[in-house]
Amino acid sequence: MAGLTAAVITLGAAATPSPAAPPPRLPQPSSAVSDRDQTFSDSDDVPMRAATPDKRISYTRWGTRSVRQGRFVGTRHQDGVEIGPGTTPVLYRDPYGTSGRLAYDRGRWFSPWVKPGFGLTELIASYTASTPVGTFIEISARGRTASGQESSWDSLGRWANHDRRFHRMSLGAQDDDLSRIAVDTLVTRPGVSLDSWQLRMSLFRRTDSGKTPTLTTVGATASRLPAASPTSQPLAGGGISLKVPKYSQEIHAGEYPQWDGGGEAWCSPTSTSMLLAYWGTGPTPRQYAWVNDDYRQPWVDYAARHTYAWGYDGTGDWPYNTAYAGSFGLDSFVTRLRSLREAELFIRAGIPLVASIGFDAGELDGSPLTSTAGHVSVIRGFTDSGRVIVNDTAAPTAKSVRRVYKRGQFENAWLDTSGGVVYVIRPASTPLPAPKRHSNW
Numbered sequence: 532m533a534g535l536t537a538a539v540i541t542l543g544a545a546a547t548p549s550p551a552a553p554p555p556r557l558p559q560p561s562s563a564v565s566d567r568d569q570t571f572s573d574s575d576d577v578p579m580r581a582a583t584p585d586k587r588i589s590y591t592r593w594g595t596r597s598v599r600q601g602r603f604v605g606t607r608h609q610d611g612v613e614i615g616p617g618t619t620p621v622l623y624r625d626p627y628g629t630s631g632r633l634a635y636d637r638g639r640w641f642s643p644w645v646k647p648g649f650g651l652t653e654l655i656a657s658y659t660a661s662t663p664v665g666t667f668i669e670i671s672a673r674g675r676t677a678s679g680q681e682s683s684w685d686s687l688g689r690w691a692n693h694d695r696r697f698h699r700m701s702l703g704a705q706d707d708d709l710s711r712i713a714v715d716t717l718v719t720r721p722g723v724s725l726d727s728w729q730l731r732m733s734l735f736r737r738t739d740s741g742k743t744p745t746l747t748t749v750g751a752t753a754s755r756l757p758a759a760s761p762t763s764q765p766l767a768g769g770g771i772s773l774k775v776p777k778y779s780q781e782i783h784a785g786e787y788p789q790w791d792g793g794g795e796a797w798c799s800p801t802s803t804s805m806l807l808a809y810w811g812t813g814p815t816p817r818q819y820a821w822v823n824d825d826y827r828q829p830w831v832d833y834a835a836r837h838t839y840a841w842g843y844d845g846t847g848d849w850p851y852n853t854a855y856a857g858s859f860g861l862d863s864f865v866t867r868l869r870s871l872r873e874a875e876l877f878i879r880a881g882i883p884l885v886a887s888i889g890f891d892a893g894e895l896d897g898s899p900l901t902s903t904a905g906h907v908s909v910i911r912g913f914t915d916s917g918r919v920i921v922n923d924t925a926a927p928t929a930k931s932v933r934r935v936y937k938r939g940q941f942e943n944a945w946l947d948t949s950g951g952v953v954y955v956i957r958p959a960s961t962p963l964p965a966p967k968r969h970s971n972w
């Protein structure tokens with residue numbers, strides 16, 4: 532473009548991974564909840580482990596007002612963060628597209644430096660934003676050691692809720708100094724811990740388009756976790772089960788190979804779709820009209836398309852799923868919980884959770900999967916004895932989605948694999964459970 536002084540953003544190789552809305556489903560907890568479909572004797576449960584070192588988890592985020600605490604460069608505060616005066620002209624080439632270099636304006640917002648009070652070894656950022664066609668955002672993070680050494684900025688992904696002339700993507704490990712990126716998580720090098728962290732949000736729009744993305748919430752969960760966790764005791768007060776719709780990912784096997792082909796690959800968008808339906812929202816028939824008429828539950832296909840990440844080549848990027856939920860007006864973020872006792876607090880508040888788990892053969896009785904390195908399902912309740920009621924998307928049919936898992940087995944599969952990662956998705960009008968008493972939400 533003649534006369535344009537521009538930075539050129541280029542990418543290397545792709546990363547390698549290390550309805551009308553369904554009818555409203557308002558939270559309707561019920562007591563005296565039994566194991567119903569599955570029967571276990573108490574002796575079948577996983578023995579309680581000895582106590583382990585404390586889990587250190589801290590979640591910090593900024594909303595439409597508190598983003599004013601950050602630094603604005605080519606952006607401004609307007610019900611969040613949007614592009615403002617003083618943008619930087621850049622040329623952007625989408626490595627998965629065919630349009631070549633296109634002219635964009637870029638603005639940035641920098642969070643304050645955050646000190647969680649411990650040496651963190653992992654950081655997961657999440658956000659909600661509106662991104663009209665012709666716009667996108669990029670989130671980056673860096674850290675600082677107690678001695679003052681700063682890491683480089685590492686990108687946690689480029690995101691938009693559309694895919695017109697843009698490909699949502701992960702950018703690989705970026706393993707160059709104090710940390711690396713594992714798909715959507717900043718992980719420090721062995722022996723390194725970070726005393727503080729900072730986020731950088733880059734907002735892009737096609738030059739002269741007059742459009743802007745708008746960042747409404749952004750935050751991150753910092754953590755330092757032990758290698759294993761003890762089994763928690765259930766809270767007193769009896770069981771509870773929320774009426775979350777039941778969707779099976781398996782009915783989508785073979786659908787849309789360009790977005791990972793359904794089936795076992797779509798556990799995350801299927802789980803996220805269940806929570807959207809629970810809250811009475813989701814894409815409209817007009818939005819998913821492109822889906823093949825022969826495919827059941829087309830809103831799941833829509834979710835898969837809008838959570839798929841090139842480079843990672845999958846739909847399981849945690850923050851992309853919460854950002855997708857956020858595009859329907861829900862308050863959504865990724866955090867880590869310390870135990871199922873904290874999950875019980877959310878269930879009692881009427882908020883189901885999407886949990887990330889993994890397990891080997893024989894480690895989760897009653898699962899439709901023999902083993903998995905990574906899978907997500909919905910925690911929808913607890914029985915009177917404290918076992919976990921789950922909508923497991925890997926079940927072959929919707930009728931068999933509801934599962935009851937032994938507390939110790941499920942907790943091990945969740946905490947020891949993902950460190951207790953959950954998607955928290957809810958309307959802002961539904962209060963979080965006692966947030967001032969907890970550092971991780």
